[in-house]
Structures are given as structure tokens and as C-alpha cells.
Amino acid sequence: MNRRSMLSYSACAAYAACAAATAALTTAGFPAHAQEFPKKTVTIVVGFAPGGAADTAARIIGRKLADNTGLTVVIDNKAGAGGNIAHQYTANGPADGSVILFGSVGPLSIAPHLMKVGYDPVKDLAPITMGVNFPNVLVVHAGLKIKTFAEFIDFAKKNPGKLDFASTGAGSASHLAGELLDDMAKIDTVHIPYKGGAPALQDLLGGRVASYYSTLSTAKQHIESGKLIPLATTGSKRMPQLPHIPTIAESGFPGYVATNWYAFVASSKVPKPLLDRWNTELVKVLTTPEVAAELNSHGMPPAPGSREELGKEILRESALWARVIRDRKISLE
Secondary structure, eight states, X not given: OOSEEEEOOOSOTTHHHHHHHHSOOOOSSOOGXXXXXXXXXXXXXXXXXXXXXXXXXXXXXXXXXXXHHOOOEEEEEOXXXXXXXXXXXXXXXXXXXXXXXXXXXXXXXXXXXXXOOSSXXXXXXXXXXXXXXXXXXXXXEGGGOOOSHHHHHHHHHHSTTOOEEEESSTTSHHHHHHHHHHHHHTOOOEEEEOSSHHHHHHHHHTTXXXXXXXXXXXXXXXXXXXXXXXXXXXXXXXXXXXXXXXXXXXXXXXXXXXXXXXXXXEETTSOHHHHHHHHHHHHHHHTSHHHHHHHHHTTOOBOOOOHHHHHHHHHHHHHXXXXXXXXXXXXXX
């Protein structure tokens, strides 16, 4: 799969055929209001490999954004370092608003407390809007013969250091979800970082890693096929798509909450009026019923809001995970 793939719309009647043949459709012309945006391709940077949850959500949103604005929208997957490469790229990117980032909780609120990163999430990146906010689901390979969360904890306690878990990278939400459970449950599991949800899933399905705090989008079809066993979810309440699966909080660890979220940000060099305009257009996309329905079907409910609200959420999450990292004495350097 190419790392860069266009998501845009054309007025041609053969849309489906064009999409299949080229994976890119360009809108002819620009509506008047889109003249405020750069008169060129707009890039949505994603910090993880194609096929994972961030990539899936970005493509759903990107299609509608292209349709609404008449702009050509490109998804650019810059995977690696738990998403930090993409965040540094965007922080150092152009000031004309042509590059926006579908950022994530890891690089924005976690990684700076774990390692040296080439950007400051507050100074170098400007908030636009929250995109989606959702819990992960702890899944295990069916061959592990663990069927319940209680069995998972019991196995981990009896076999310290022998049960591992995948993540989308060091400092990612899926990494810290595991660290938080280790801390609260007093167990010792081994963290295995990957460059995104798709490669993590591949090794999980192959039995090369035992468990994964996965997004529902990534794991759903394999849960349905029985290849993966869902044990618990990481939010404050059960997921509507998995109503029979308990939360970790209700499974003996009250107060456990580790949600995953993706939000739109841009270089802080982008002028405020353009950032405000991006907020308007992206909130419009996220509140469109068909987009909301598609995101919800993947277990990623949209959570649009103001630029100010996102800025406060980034700081709140940063303080939370800084405490966990300090208490766990986690260091990746």
C-alpha cells in the first residue's frame, strides 16, 4: 500500500470506477468559500500505518471534507515512533494551512513525558478540534486459551514477565493503558511497541504477541471470527458495540479509565483565522449524520468541539499521564 493516497471527490458519474482504479478523485473547481484555503492539495498527516484506527477515521473524515470544500485531500501516513514523527513533521510544516495533522493522545499528551521529542505540543502545534474519543478493548489471541479478564489477571500474576502486550508505539494510548493496568493490578506484563495498529494486529493474529489494547476498528472483524477474544474495555462505561464485555473498572479496578483519542492540530505558525476556518469545516464534517454513523460503526464516536476545548483536554491528559509515568518510573531513553 502506498504511504500517500488521495481522498477527494469528482463530479464524474463513474465515481466508483475511478476510485477503484486510482484511489484518488479530484474535484473540479473550488466553491467560493474554499478560496480561503490554500489553492493546492491539502494534506492530512496520520502518524500510524495504513489500516489502523487513525488511518480509518482520517479517511472517513477526509472524504467528506473534500466533498464539502472542493479541495483535494491527501492522507499521508508518516508512521513511526508512536506517531511522534508525524507530529514533528507537522510542527515544522508550512504556515499556509495546507498541512493538518490527525494527532493522537500519545504524542500530544504522553510522549513528551517519556522521551525527547522534536516538538512542543503546546508551543509548536495549534489545536483545531477533537476528532474522535473512545475506549480501547483488551483482546488476546484465541490460542492463549484465556477467555475472561479474570483469567488474564490470574495468568499474569502467576507468570510475571511472561505475558506481553502490543501497542501502536512507545508512549501511545495502547502502551499507557497497559502500564496503568500493570500498576493497578500489581502485575508485570511486557510491552511490545509497533508502528501502528495494523502491524500490531498482524503479529497478534499470528500468535507472536499475546494481547493488545486495540481499537475496536482494528479488532472488530477478528473478534467476530473468533480469532481474537475480547476481555474488557478501557473506558468508564461499556461500549455499545460490545455490551457483553465489561470495563476494566467494573472488573475489580475502579477508577481505571484510559481512553484513546485523535484530534486535529496544525503548526502553530498557521494564522488564527485559518485555524478557526479549519475548525468550522471539520466540526461540520464530524457532525454530519452519515460520517458520525460510519465512525460509530468502527467504535470511534465523533467528539467535535472548539479549539479552546481541545487545548484544555490536551493539558488535562498531559497532567494525568505525567503522574502515571512518574509513579511507574517509566523511561524509554
